[in-house]
Amino acid sequence: MVDGNKAYLCRLLLVWCILCGSLLMETANSQRPLCALTIKASERIDGRALCIGYDDIDEAFRLGRQRAGLYSPSRSRELTDTDLGLLGTALQETTRILAERFSLNADEIESALPRVDTSTTDIANFCPLYLRLPRQCRPTRYRRHDALCNNLEEPTWGAARTPFRRLISPEYADGISSPRVGSDGFPLPPPRVVSSRVHRDFFQGHEHGVTFMFVSFGQLVDHDLTLTAETKVPGTRKDPECCGSNHKHPNCLPLQVPADDPFYRLHGQSCINMIRSEAGVRPGCRLGYRVQINSLTSYIDANFVYGSSYRVGDSLRQLRDGLMKTVPLFNSLRLKPLLPPKLVNPDDGCIRAHPDLFCFLAGDNRVNEQLALGVLHTMFVREHNRIASELQKVNPHWDDETLYQETRHIVAALVQHITYSEFLPLLLGEETIKEYGLDLKKEGYSDDYDPRVDATVPAEFGTAAFRFGHSLLPHAIERRSSTHQYIGERPLRSTLQQPFDLHKPGWYDQYMLGIINQLAQAM
Template sequence: MILKMDFILWCQITIILLMLSMKDSVCEINSVALVPHDINAFGRSSGCALVLRRVFVDGIRKSSALPYKGFFNLIGPNFINNNGPAEEICIRYIDVNLALAEAKRRKGYRPPRTLNSLEPHPKDIGITGEVVLETTRILAEQFQLTRDEIINGLPIIDTSRTDIWEICPAHVKPVPCTIERFRSFTGICNNIQHSSWGSTHTPFVRFLPPAHPDGISAPRISVSGGPLPPARLISTFIHPDFDNPSGELSILVMSWGQMIDHDLTLASLPRDEHDLDFDCCESYNNHQHPSCMTIDIPHDDPFYSQYGQRCMDFKRLEAGQRPGCTLGPRAHINLDSSPIDGNFVYGSTEEVARKLRLGKGGLMRVWDVFSEYGLKPLPPPLSENPERDCTARPRHLFCFIAGDERINEQIHLTVIQTLYLRDHNRKAIELGRLNPHWDDERIYHETRHIAAASIQNIIYKEFLPMVLGEEMVNRYNLTLQSEGYWNGYDPNVHMGVANSFQAAAFRFGHTHIQGMVRRYNKFHEFVGEDPLRTLLRRPFIVYEPGKIDELIGGLINTPAQVYDPFITMEVTNHLFEEPPEPFGHDLISFNIARGRETGVPGYNDYREWCGLGRAKTFEDFEPLLNNKTALRYSQLYKHPDDIDLWSGGVTERRLPGAMIGPTFACIIARQFANSKRGDRFWHENSGFPSAFTAEQLQEIRKSSQSKLLCENADDLPTIQLNPMRLAHPIYNPRIPCKDLPEIDLRYWQEDPAQGGYPFKKK
């Protein structure tokens, strides 16, 4: 038997079996000694799918422990030796199949229509995800599994040898890959060895094990076993509105960060049969959608009580499927492709990309609303299902469509999306002129290839050093080469987005939000402002000629709020407010509830994971947090470990030279390190068909946020060198747009006879 073999040999065999059985899946290992199926049992029913070794010490059931080293950690030699009596539990393949059959019965399962598509409908993934989750729940009850055994043991089972494989969506099964010049839209086959890593519709990964108290899907609770403080109470007590504008940062830094978030993450929320949002509070205390998890509003709430509101709409994310449809805790679907690839412009599926393309000249579709004024176009109108995520729409106007569906979420996103759309078409026209032998497909993908590389360059050269500070950028190797290639691609690095990044850390920008959207003319003079609430899901101001440029002026001239616990009431009381109602939702309550719902561990857990030390008392937080927040936490939470990650993160004192505190900096730096190292198409890599020539790469390095704004505005004559900082006559002077360096597309001029790029600048 395997358990009686020499320990090192046992580990080697176990690792080989795991690698063979995972079939491109990602395994979460934490603290239980596990043995996969019997090496001689190849049947789908009688053999052991998993053997659990349970050790009893002083009559208490325990498991041999492994340190959790990452989302895809394999069993290693770091066992804790226990000398107490042990028992072995065999979970057979037939047990899994019987549990699946019962789960199908409980859920009323019917095979989804897009099950075999590589671009399935999110709702169909959710249907199968709920069935696999229920199968996990049944097995956990049947075998009295501990939380560790659920989190670390069940995902090891090779589901390809069970009936689960028959309902497993095609996009999380292994697919044959070839090395191509251009990325797929979904990100599939970016990693040849692990075809689904980081692809659209796959789940967020985890830096720490999920904090579901049942090990499956229950929202996080207090370490004392009781409830956590109400999310809305934390919002009003810890994060009230206080105006404190920055003297250094422009509001572009917040909106650009949100745009990058929309390149990386889009969690899948349930929708109704018309693909529209629905309100869980309308059926409050009656029959609710199973995904409803409404937020209770305290009866004495300082704002909502005047309107008699006790319920805030909130839904938990759709259940997802891990690669290989493995069992285990709830997974959550990312509707975006994980690499930095410009999908907010182009889409994360072939279907979306096709809708956005013109079909000739490599161009994207536009809406030439201002042709009579000689101004540049807008994105295409949302004419199909026009009410989708669009509020108070005038009958003669439309919201817009783009690669990311949140283009209408706030007005500055609409502006940035518009600029990137214009930039694609500007470059495509020039590439077509330089290469008249290229067809629509070649021009489109070469332009998209350049755009993704330019976005990567701006993020790592301009944005991350501001956010993280130079010390963290250097520690995590986030610096870019000044010349030549980097060649640091590692196929063993999973570039998938972590849920702690998506649900907490990269939401740090919420503290920078301004309550008023200001507009400036081309001379950087203030011309007007509007409350943010009137421009959320209502982008109709851009139908006025010249307003796009005024909004660009606002992006670069409006100071952001400083990094502190205080959040504008425009998003804590009036988020997505629908006239004539005088109130909306609360973004901060959403942040806190989302972290709990998805099992994000608490702030203290991530401080420890980042090597920052674990606070044992609330007093320990005092030197770490701003504005006497530690005292306020002690008045709400029962234990320091209960503090929610997002709330704790935005109250931290900033690192020197950075915009944020050490915990969020650690999570964000780790994520962007993975995004760089795990991306085969990273713009600094060589040796692949996707690689740029050395000369092209030097041109990519010229890309900048300031030049993007200049070239795609209608009339913007001057801009500061770093538009994510406010202009300063010495440290950040304004210069003529024409003096900024630009990418010379002649380096992409191809000689059809030679099949290459021969152009060299004289």
């Protein structure tokens, strides 16, 4: 009888909790205004005022989640790009449902829908902690790897895994996500037709003596600032198959190749495996057209060495004496160490001839993209360890964390100084540098920081303007001796995702000398 009473009381308590929860939710919902978004009649083409209610938002999000395959909030402490992509797609589909139901035009999708406060909708339950607004920042001695709270007044500006900023509005065909079409509404010419007719591949040395080091450092800066979140198959980290597959990924945009293509017809290829990047999520998980995620911080902070998350950063550290992981492969030859091997997902961004061969691990996953990048990555990791060792000599009381963070400060400053004092003047010219106030002071300190400036990288910079460097890449990478004499070269194509020449003793130095002597290709 006692057990029966206990069971009865437990059931009664459970019912009470459910009722209380329902009442609390009802109370919270009752405190919401009727309209989540109001658009005045004077602001609409049809002259009719519009009220989109919170219940409308919740219902649209429920349907949007179903379309995206997002069934429950992620409980992971650090969401993957795939996790963010699912949420981004759900928000994109929520936008589409609302736009169709309330006949919203492109301007209203762009400027009105983002005004909805999603913190009082069901969207809030799915919004990652780092994107929830407002965010309180706690002042600390050292910057976060992800650059959250780099700007104390606008904590998400320039932070990793937030959307690129836009200088001009996108031209999605449907105002939300579908690829652009021509002004007449018909599809644009196939991209492969345009590229094969406009671009010609030939080598001509740069007439102003710009070396391969200029190109390689520029690519390193690009990899410090931009990395659009790629669509990958979960678990394998492989690209989805978009050509000839019956079950295409929703981010597939395969490019058809004309039958008379000058290159691909020789290989019997009629399709290029084109995949869209993952859909992004705005701060506050706000609604609107499809945005793209920048997986990196928007600041020049040497995160190609340290990574843009604590998880990546810690995986690269020795966790003693402030040092980064390296491999003393040639200690017996008194040669300096190399980067550690990439043992987790070893085939991601790496073409391996056999299972015992590994590419390198670094703060940026594109370290193996071409061999010269691996050379510069190695140089900066070595420099970190050199500086950390010197700091330990003069500060023997510092622990591992202090040595690591202080060295990280210095290396980031080195990259910034090289960028502004050497790279940009060569790229833009001294007059342009002075005109825009980008020249460095010879002495003293600067107080030019303005928290009102959004340092988030524009999409136009990452996907268009800074792409020019690819045209400067030479067709081969040279090796030179300590007296700068030519030794040999390797075709660039044979080093793409294959940096294994650096495993040969002495070849790192030869490639470094080649990079600083070899001319870049003219544009």
